Amino acid sequence: MYEEAIRKADVLIAALGYMRKFHGRYTVIKLGGSVMESPESLQALLVDIVFMQTVGMRPVVVHGGGKAITVAMEKAGLTPRWVKGRRYTDDATLEIVARVLAEEINADIERHINKFGGRASGLHHKTRQCLFGRRLLMPVEDGEPTDLGRVGEVVEVDAPVLENLCLAGVVPVLPSLAEDEDEEGKLLNVNADTAAAAVAQALRADKLVFLTDTPGILRDRNEPSTLIRGLTPDDCRDLIRDGVVDKGMIPKVEACLTSLEAGVRKTHIIDGRLRHSLLLEIFTESGVGTEIAADEHTDRASPPGRRPVLVR
Numbered sequence: 001m002y003e004e005a006i007r008k009a010d011v012l013i014a015a016l017g018y019m020r021k022f023h024g025r026y027t028v029i030k031l032g033g034s035v036m037e038s039p040e041s042l043q044a045l046l047v048d049i050v051f052m053q054t055v056g057m058r059p060v061v062v063h064g065g066g067k068a069i070t071v072a073m074e075k076a077g078l079t080p081r082w083v084k085g086r087r088y089t090d091d092a093t094l095e096i097v098a099r100v101l102a103e104e105i106n107a108d109i110e111r112h113i114n115k116f117g118g119r120a121s122g123l124h125h126k127t128r129q130c131l132f133g134r135r136l137l138m139p140v141e142d143g144e145p146t147d148l149g150r151v152g153e154v155v156e157v158d159a160p161v162l163e164n165l166c167l168a169g170v171v172p173v174l175p176s177l178a179e180d181e182d183e184e185g186k187l188l189n190v191n192a193d194t195a196a197a198a199v200a201q202a203l204r205a206d207k208l209v210f211l212t213d214t215p216g217i218l219r220d221r222n223e224p225s226t227l228i229r230g231l232t233p234d235d236c237r238d239l240i241r242d243g244v245v246d247k248g249m250i251p252k253v254e255a256c257l258t259s260l261e262a263g264v265r266k267t268h269i270i271d272g273r274l275r276h277s278l279l280l281e282i283f284t285e286s287g288v289g290t291e292i293a294a295d296e297h298t299d300r301a302s303p304p305g306r307r308p309v310l311v312r
């Protein structure tokens with residue numbers, strides 16, 4: 001007669017080992033614009049994040065919002081232009097990017113985490129800026145340097161602010177915007193996958209998890225049953241070279257590789273549309289998406305203050 005209750009207790013006990021293992025450890029979670037398309041998926045994910053924080057893990061959220069930025073630009077009569085997977089960002093575009101990411105999406109995530117019983121703190125130029133960057137210099141093409149406008153890469157992260165918030169039981173939530181180290185007060189638009197990798201590196205996170213709109217890395221992009229569950233960095237390089245990993249998946253996989261090189265233990269690409277995918281990936285052995293794991297781990301000692309990150 002207690003079967004249902006016993007089954008629930010069994011589930012909790014099965015998760016106990018993982019809870020112990022990850023207690024006090026950092027997990028950086030990247031939320032992509034594709035996941036945010038569905039408010040139900042986003043909210044279920046935020047409940048998972050509140051759960052992680054409640055059991056003593058240290059989740060840190062980094063988010064993009066590419067689709068919402070495109071819609072806002074079109075509404076303002078601007079035509080988005082992409083250069084090598086990055087949005088060409090002039091001053092008018094940057095204004096929209098900053099508003100959509102910091103004032104709309106970030107505020108929404110913060111509000112929902114608080115609503116679900118957690119505590120979150122949105123960290124950006126209007127509150128507390130923690131990402132610092134420089135303009136992204138793309139390789140010269142046909143003798144002409146590729147101009148991306150105000151697009152940047154993160155070179156430093158104010159890690160102690162993030163660590164102190166986590167210690168106090170607060171979930172830091174960061175949009176993919178960096179303050180330009182060369183022009184005070186000016187912002188740079190950063191690809192959210194690379195921003196998440198920079199945060200994971202600076203925190204020497206245990207895990208970096210990308211939540212997106214596909215089950216993981218698929219051998220055939222149109223066939224979910226071809227999900228690849230585990231990959232090494234070398235496998236990933238082969239998949240990029242062979243064109244199996246393409247388009248929006250390239251910056252994610254590259255972010256995984258850079259993070260693993262910098263000492264992050266494991267990286268995951270999972271389906272944010274699947275209810276509780278985050279908990280299933282972390283608290284079960286088989287997981288639900290693709291895990292990319294380092295062959296070996298680097299020294300994890302952390303110097304104080306703002307931390308430079310490995311930029312390639």
Ligand SMILES: Nc1ncnc2c1ncn2[C@@H]1O[C@H](COP(=O)(O)OP(=O)(O)O)[C@@H](O)[C@H]1O
Pocket residue numbers: 031032033034035064066211212213214216217218219220221244245246247248249250
């Ligand atoms: N091998 C692959 N497996 C799965 N998805 C892939 C693969 N190669 C490219 N993709 C594409 O990458 C997309 C995810 O990247 P993106 O659209 O940038 O997501 P996000 O908004 O979450 O950052 C998938 O929807 C898919 O179209």
Ligand SMILES: CC(=O)N[C@@H](CCC(=O)OP(=O)(O)O)C(=O)O
Pocket residue numbers: 031032033034063064065066067069085086087097151152176189190191192193
């Ligand atoms: C430079 C650059 O391209 N920045 C991205 C930032 C947002 C992002 O990366 O959002 P997703 O995670 O939803 O793709 C952009 O403007 O769309």
